[in-house]
Amino acid sequence: MNSFGNIFRVTSFGESHGIAIGGVIDGMPAGVPIDIEAVQHQLNRRRPGQSELTTQRSETDSVEFLSGIHNGVSTGTPIGFIIRNCDHRPEDYSDLSSAFRPNHADYTYYAKYGIRDARGGGRSSARETAIRVVAGAIALQALKILGINIWAYTSGIGKYKITKHYSKLNPMDVDSNPVRCPDEAKASRMMSYISKLKESGNTVGGTISCIISGVPAGLGEPVGNKLQAELAAAMMSINAAKGFEYGLGFKSAEMLGDEVLDLFTTDSMQCVHTISNFSGGIQGGISNGEDIYFKVAFKPVATLLMDIPTINDSLEPIVLRPRGRHDSCVVPRAVPVVEAMAAITIFDAYLRNKSCTFKI
Amino acid sequence: MNSFGNIFRVTSFGESHGIAIGGVIDGMPAGVPIDIEAVQHQLNRRRPGQSELTTQRSETDSVEFLSGIHNGVSTGTPIGFIIRNCDHRPEDYSDLSSAFRPNHADYTYYAKYGIRDARGGGRSSARETAIRVVAGAIALQALKILGINIWAYTSGIGKYKITKHYSKLNPMDVDSNPVRCPDEAKASRMMSYISKLKESGNTVGGTISCIISGVPAGLGEPVGNKLQAELAAAMMSINAAKGFEYGLGFKSAEMLGDEVLDLFTTDSMQCVHTISNFSGGIQGGISNGEDIYFKVAFKPVATLLMDIPTINDSLEPIVLRPRGRHDSCVVPRAVPVVEAMAAITIFDAYLRNKSCTFKI
């Protein structure tokens, strides 16, 4: 299906080269002030053509809200919205209409649905994530009022990785460079690496790290819908995502029990905390009040500006020669998408948790 | 909630030290032969006390089916079942009844529900995964008839990791040693490592790899419910799981686009295949007919046979002195759980996919 979330549920529609893409947010509580410019800001962070590093398609990605917001406040009814595809030029993709592009979803869609929609990547295009960014931006605003903050950053491009702990980084620095890496030294190496790749027509993968702070203890469900499971599903639903880990992640598989214990303490307000946070803010599927942090791995963009041998839907061998605009590394643009999916997941868990307690 | 799956839906109940745990499988199609001994076999692979390496609690974990199977065949109605907790001795845990054990879910459950259930880990115990093993074993049988096979194995314990590609390993070798590692040389190193840890009271993490072969192209959904997202959620819902990756996973974040291309080919039957399978059998959230393979990271068991300083629910500092039976490494026992969760996920996707196509 095309939805995310249970109580706060986002349903997405639209092909990248149709008239418009759009979405519906169901379950948004009433009375939350919505800053539409802040929504547009997140969209702008995702859209193509932001810098030399990314594709030059001049999509404006301007969101138009159709319902559910009145006088700047959510009404409790579904929020419908569309983003027009201003720059859609189906002919650009005409030579692709019968090709199965390697590492794209052309073949799997065809295998599933039995038909080809010749308009570019259609539904499988990462353009669809713009819908999630809109919904996520609204969730982010609601979470902020609740004291929950979410920020993500590029933590790796190819071999270049941030080694500093996130507490040594400043969220304000993320957008200080086009690669969205808040470690300035690493950022410049990443950028020159990507620029060089761009010339060769090649692409590279990377990782995004995300931190969620201010989450109250108690969000998440104990067996199904564990908080880390919901986050994992949300992240693995982003185009090109290949891995997810939270807390110490894969590293914890190599460690000893006494090395990863998060011992308890209480603060001056008699609130329970842990001294360390190897666990990443979740125990038994439920948040414990510490920072939730996780990392997502992205594979290199599949479209290369090279001759690519492949087959078409008549199973004939062909050679693809992609031209024009393309991203050498999509990771910087995926940063707001990671934030959006995290926000959708956490706000949904927050609303769901309200049903867990019985108070008169 | 306490369910997995949408069409093939498993709902789990029961505390580790109550009378029984149990489950309901809803959406099992009618007419599938069910081999109850094969179900019990998977349960036996999960249960404690299988070897020197794991806990000596003599739980028999015997499943009792109450409905939904008649004359050895599924009837289409829900399959209800229970597993009695033969060995439940609540007093064993009496000193734990007020403690918040580090890296356990005691505190988060208390924060969420506002009450303590004094009976051991209660619902957060990994014992709950026995329910999933039952449901997964039934899904495995249905999948086998469809030509889909699933197998998992211990691919790492601490620093000891299998480096061979899975195609060089034999599924038949998984159970040839208690650590469930089909690489004999690595297995013996892992085993002596765990034995040594056991003496010290410490624990260690590890990884499990899983391969799903014979999946037809077309399973999975394009935006929500992508096949890798569902698998990630299923795996991250297993106790102690900290990371998930499929295909090249985190490694792909360091690679170039032209290094990971899975070029298309056709076989003698004019079926579409890829020459390599870096992608791990899924494109755009939909299976492409190649092997699906993934890896799950598990943190070390939280219960250490050491003095552990912590607090209780009156926020007083206490020292825990766990005694008796315990697992130094839970990874070998988690192998059938990984298989079960994979089977539930894939069978659910298979059944759901039947609704995607419109044929008279």
Add this chain to the structure above:
Amino acid sequence: MNSFGNIFRVTSFGESHGIAIGGVIDGMPAGVPIDIEAVQHQLNRRRPGQSELTTQRSETDSVEFLSGIHNGVSTGTPIGFIIRNCDHRPEDYSDLSSAFRPNHADYTYYAKYGIRDARGGGRSSARETAIRVVAGAIALQALKILGINIWAYTSGIGKYKITKHYSKLNPMDVDSNPVRCPDEAKASRMMSYISKLKESGNTVGGTISCIISGVPAGLGEPVGNKLQAELAAAMMSINAAKGFEYGLGFKSAEMLGDEVLDLFTTDSMQCVHTISNFSGGIQGGISNGEDIYFKVAFKPVATLLMDIPTINDSLEPIVLRPRGRHDSCVVPRAVPVVEAMAAITIFDAYLRNKSCTFKI
């Protein structure tokens, strides 16, 4: 929430006096030809201003599809669409912005959401049903290919009721008069009755009967999601619906067991049928292959062209003086809505049922 259906799921958004209303159809199988004019035809049957009998608001209710249909065929991806509110004049409703109108949802929305959306009935307006008509019209087309036909008609307006069995009526006659009553004699009495009411500013209720033929045996679920329960929920979700009955309905409560037995027979093709069909085509929640027929009761329209004493949201007594356009009887316009909700329900059950059977 704002969705209908499970596999074939329609999500609706939009307020009656916003920019547009719209919807998303998720789960539409690929490869079904979509006749957009036939969709518009059903919308036209629902829209206001069709005849002297109904409101004169000149809404054109023109549907604009944004995704999911390519070259006249469904692609398997979500079908997004909008209907612009051409004739929206918020000022018409300005005096209502603080009133709680009796028998409207003004107060209950306010009690639920804590805010007023001053634009007319907003979300609670029956205009929302246009979205369901679009989705239902698409389901109707898919069902037709499967040999399933659905038709509804006005079976009662006030005291005027059709007494003939539906088999004595012709579906072709439904639209031969504005009241959508296929019994010509009854239709003219209904029409003159409504015309008289219109002069007095009063309104009247009525009933709609619906027949679904060609449903294969086996649709519906045995306990939750019984076919009659899903149909009841679908019908009771239509604005102003107050009652639902199928088969003999309330009459069967007065009858004896031997009077209502539907004895079995087999036809020349060795297909099982029942001689009578008192049961209305469903046994144990599952269709039996006979006609499914049911009746829905609608209360009179709440807006009367009379002085109505009420209170406003400051709890002050006020007198409402509705003016201008209004429906004396909404039943004829609800006929395509009943057909739409029936189609959504049956097509959803059809698709779900495909997951019940296990065939290699």
Add this chain to the structure above:
Amino acid sequence: MNSFGNIFRVTSFGESHGIAIGGVIDGMPAGVPIDIEAVQHQLNRRRPGQSELTTQRSETDSVEFLSGIHNGVSTGTPIGFIIRNCDHRPEDYSDLSSAFRPNHADYTYYAKYGIRDARGGGRSSARETAIRVVAGAIALQALKILGINIWAYTSGIGKYKITKHYSKLNPMDVDSNPVRCPDEAKASRMMSYISKLKESGNTVGGTISCIISGVPAGLGEPVGNKLQAELAAAMMSINAAKGFEYGLGFKSAEMLGDEVLDLFTTDSMQCVHTISNFSGGIQGGISNGEDIYFKVAFKPVATLLMDIPTINDSLEPIVLRPRGRHDSCVVPRAVPVVEAMAAITIFDAYLRNKSCTFKI
């Protein structure tokens, strides 16, 4: 599927002549005191053999809770329970194993699942409703704490109907006679009518009325999941139910707009109320704080103690000669089932509504 509810979700399993039937209640909030005897009391009101009027099968219907309740209080984890089928004698039904009984679900199950489960009605037996009574009894207890009360009564048996308004009846009188009719004069006529029918082997239908008081304004959803739609689905999912109406129901279809207006007023506490309550406590799908009342129609029991001509699954004509124990009228036993389904629906709506509001 075999579940009811969304947040408060009950999943049912078990065949009437297997070892046991059972259920899982997921989403029960923690901290609610559970009176197990009160649960058993509702089960006793449903079970067969309560009086001369109903079947003499001596099923004890004793509920055994397996999880989710600790020291008499809900823990927030799923409540699993079973009811053993003490009196199961499969041989009683051996002659039925191949028959398609008229007005039973034998044929439709066979059409759906392709197999016969020879053990009596199996899953389609009304015995399954015992599971709902358990879950409903728990919901009733939670609702009572919230000030919400639910009671139902037999309002009609054949032609004998209560004409008094429910406000003239005393909930305490419902169980003062075996027919569960709180109008003593009508009750004795109903009872003698049923006794006479019992001799002839015939059966009769009836109606049950239900009143829900103390519901706060704001429960229910505006488009999908309207409160009346959920109630209708819950009631129509009860075996033998053929119709549902709330408020004035079908009668409102014959009435004028000015006859059914529920004018607003405020009480001494400045709370909004309506002077009359023709609407039945719901406007626009959302409760308005007045009593919710509705009526359900039940067809006569299908099993008659008469020779019944039918066919078997080889499509051969046969004559059934049911013997022994049977109900001439199942309505009195369905009273606690109606209460249970109403309680499940309202408690689910209550919990869901907690997610609608955004308060820090």
